[in-house]
Amino acid sequence: MLRRFLQEKSPPAVVRRLMETDAGWERDAWIELNQQLGLTGVHIPEEYGGQGFGFVELGIVLEEMGRALLCAPYFSTTVLAATAIMNTGTRAQQEVLLPPIALGEVVATLAFTEPNGRWDASGIEMNATPGDAGKFRLDGIKSFVLDGHTADLIVVAARAPGSSGEDGLSLFTTPGGAAGLTRRALKALDPTRKLARLEFNGVEAELLGELGGAAGPLTKTLTQAAACLASEMVGGAERLRVSALDYANLRMQFGRPIASFQSMKHKQADMLVDVELAKSAAYAAASAAAEDDPELPAIASLAKACASEAYLQTAINTIQIHGGIGFTWDNDTHLWFKRAKSSEVFLGDPAWHRERMLQAWGV
């Protein structure tokens, strides 16, 4: 049902229209998505206005969004920001922050990466200094922030001045239009997923959760997000695999469909293996996240690395199978190829995740 809904709402023509806009998404369509299907609140508990499902259901939603290449601030709002708030916020904070997200009224994001491009908590350099009335002042630069230039609410990771590593890290919230905050959309290689650079000059922010205690919750959020991204990538990879198969069955050369050539059949069989193995990894990661399995850090990293490579390889093969038309702008393959390429790097590249997987297993 969700697949059909997204097919209707997000055909390639709509993806192409939205990717040319600065925002990359439309509020009316976003509100409709939530009013009709309640998707933004899938894994948010019912007491905070959500659907009360878990990461398995969230994974299914993401798989379909990846398939449809939906242009919406879903990964930023629901996966990154809402999960960070659920992992970090006090009960009172969750009561305030989560319901508007679950209702689709507030678009949010998590600003943690900086120009140094590091994906771990220790890479955070932005300073948070105590300000007036229990609030804090943020100074520094965040980069690669998903939908950072359009989000209504920004969850920001920063550290106590002079602290290092995992010490002194806290999360804060600030409105997207806060004074002292300069937001600039970056030219993203993947035009369907917008990135922004955010410059904080004495921006006033509220502490989320415990002061100095964010390293654990932030790492957990990023681990869960890696599992989610694996699901999204698997959906995109399967969409490409099927499109390559359909094309090979249609395309005639030398008097027969190119699908009848063994070189094509073997490539398609290999693509199926790539995608299905990655799917198994994504499902294992979603289950581990749902059960809060102690093995989640290892399995999420495994799935992120595996799905990244399967997605990109499938995209490369899909272009190859399409031949000359495969690398034209008019053919849709490049839309997914670019998502595959940016997702390969986003939240940490495969080599980085493989190393994390070994360390999580104590190797």
Added chain:
Amino acid sequence: MTEPNEAAVRAEARAWLEANWNAELGLAEWRGRLIDSGWGMPSWPKEWHGKGLPPAFDAVVAEEMRRVGAVGVARSGVRGLAAATLLEHGGDFHKAKFLRRILTGEDNWCQLFSEPGSGSDLAGALTRAELKDGRWVFNGQKVWTTSAHHADWGLLLARTDSNVPKHQGLSYFVLDMRQAGVEVHQLRQMNGHASFNQVFFTDAEAPAEHLVGEVGGGWAVATTTLMHERRGADGMRLWGAASERKGRIYDEERAEIATVNEPYKWYPQRAGRVDLVLERAKATGAIADPVVRQEIAKLLTLSKTAEWTARRARAAQAQGRPPGPEGSLGKLAASHVARAAARVHTAITGADAMLTGEDGPLDGVIAEILVSVPAVSIAGGTDEIQRNIIAERVLRMPKEPRSDDDRPFRDVPKNRLV
């Protein structure tokens, strides 16, 4: 008749086992009682050593057997394939003559399908079967025959007619392996083991009634055998699971399992021994090398995802869902795992990878991995054939153009025999 229910079947099986199971019996004697009771093969028909229960109850009875430690009927190796094939395609003569002695374990069986000229293309078999004076006479050669050297009977696919298209000219026989016209030679592999045999027929004979199915109907019968072989491929690992309990019957069962498993003792090495990778990497210090760590992580990822994919397939099967693509990928995935494992073992081992036997690491086990892995992507269907099967049956891509099934088999180009 009322539908059997699980609780009733369980209670009945348990009561029978409590009254009859005795670890001090001889293996043959115990199996005789088990077979007569029908509890040895609960889903087989009552007239043929079974209980006529739906297949779902096999697991219930097996659970009760395990609970008391009872030994089951013999069905490892080709025995199980022979039993399933004869039950489906055999006449009363075959069932009466062979089934019971398969289940007691008294007879060993082998499968005589592959030939030097037909590996991936089994229906291209050249071994001839001719009816002379009311007896079938066989001439030709088979290969890759596991356990032929201690088999009593063979399942033989042979050509009875070369004037019709290839699949229509094959017939299926049960052949007595203990006769002068059957010669068995071991086939030595590149890893030094000899798990398979070549079998030569020079006017080997079988009585007319050893034909299974119709003359010319052998391909359908062989397909049944192959289907059970593929289905059982997953269970192969279980064959080695002999009980460690004490008692005469367990000793006899261990000896039987050892004989069946003997040809497969290098199979774990053929699969790549992913289980050894981490301990070896720690032992050699390669675990500190970031490049090797990446290769190890890639291997573990492949191995884990292959395992999870097999689990997805089993879960779909258990829920009665139609098998999805995940079910057809295991063999290809296993090849990838084995090859990656051989690469990683080499990277971990360094110069010692040039040594074998007692000079090699782990008393030659690492060397055995390196020289056994090439077989994994060939045995039981090559990777290329697997890809064709996936493309044609799962992805519904066009079938390979053929030039061998539209003309009499005698006109199909064949390998020159060397």
